[in-house]
Amino acid sequence: MPRLAWFLVTFLLFFRSLSAPAQETLVISGIEKSSYATISERVMREAYGRMGITVEFSGLPAERALVVADSGRVDGELYRIKNVHLKYPNLIMLPVPIGIMEGIAITTDPGIELKNWDDLGHYSVCIRTGVKFAEAGTRHLQVQTVNSNELMFQMLGLERCDVIVLARLTSIALAQEFSRRENKPVQYHLLQTYPLFHYLHKKNAHLVPELTTVLEAMKSEGRIAAIRAAYIEEISSIY
Known part of the structure; x- marks a missing residue:
């Protein structure tokens, strides 16, 4: 060229x-x-x-x-x-x-039965700051807020709350690790699907x-x- x-x-x-x-x-x-x-x-x-x-x-x-x-x-x-x-x-x-996303409540007490948001009113509840479905569902309740899912499970293990609220898929690994560490099973309660x-x-x-x-x-x-x-x-x- x-x-x-x-x-x-x-x-x-x-x-x-x-x-x-x-x-x-x-x-x-x-x-x-x-x-x-x-x-x-x-x-x-x-x-x-x-x-x-x-x-x-x-x-x-x-x-x-x-x-x-x-x-x-x-x-x-x-x-x-x-x-x-x-x-x-x-x-x-x-x-x-x-x-x-399935919004769920997790408990360790097998005697607790939860079918909807209103049922949470009888118990102490922990949610994660900024998680909008949990904030909306518990807006009429007095709840404790923490900055991570890990802290919610710690609060549950220390019996500082009866119920924690989070999304189902997010909970899987944390709930299984919690059950191994605390040597107790957890109970899942579906609250709402979004x-x-x-x-x-x-x-x-x-x-x-x-x-x-x-x-x-x-x-x-x-x-x-x-x-x-x-x-x-x-x-x-x-x-």
């Missing part, structure tokens, strides 16, 4: 690389040490990947994750229950559920239509359910 032609080809390739748009990267906050975060990360990584967007996830304490997302310091919140944006107005809820939704900060409102379409496709394909089922199989084989 003549030297001039080679120079022109090289120049055009170089210019094209400069003018090509860089792949977009989003940073999404979420609740740290949560099984639901793990499932939601897998769902949303695939969803954004279908849009050609790279995504990074930042695990934070539950309340802080929402505050950071609402402030715009990150691009959105990984998953929460429905209508969190009514309290955090800078967040936009994507309308397609990306998972489900769909989970992804939230974007309003600065990313332009992504909502396409992301909604992608999530609708993944739901129709059975992909969201398959990701959840695969994760449950993983943790079941471990524990």
Whole structure:
């Protein structure tokens, strides 16, 4: 190839690389040490990947994750229950559920029977700060709040509360470790089941239509359910 032609080809390739748009990267906050975060990360990584967007996830304490997302310091919140944006107005809820969560109560006393939130009123209850379904379900009760699921189980073991409230999948490893350590079984009580939704900060409102379409496709394909089922199989084989 003549030297001039080679120079022109090289120049055009170089210019094209400069003018090509860089792949977009989003940073999404979420609740740290949560099984639901793990499932939601897998769902949303695939969803954004279908849009050609790279995504990074930042695990934070539950309340802080929402505050950071609402402030715009990150691009959105990984998953929460429905209508969190009514309290955090800078967040936009994507309308397609990306998972489900079972809110449960855990006790060690086999004599305690719980079927709904109202039944908790007879007992001392511990919840984790910033976990919105637990805060909403116990809003009419006097509860003790702690900063981690581990601390809730410690309170249960020390009999400083009769009941702890958390999400079922998040509880599995902690409950089994608690039972081994305390040499006592735990009792599970289903309180309520919730769909989970992804939230974007309003600065990313332009992504909502396409992301909604992608999530609708993944739901129709059975992909969201398959990701959840695969994760449950993983943790079941471990524990």
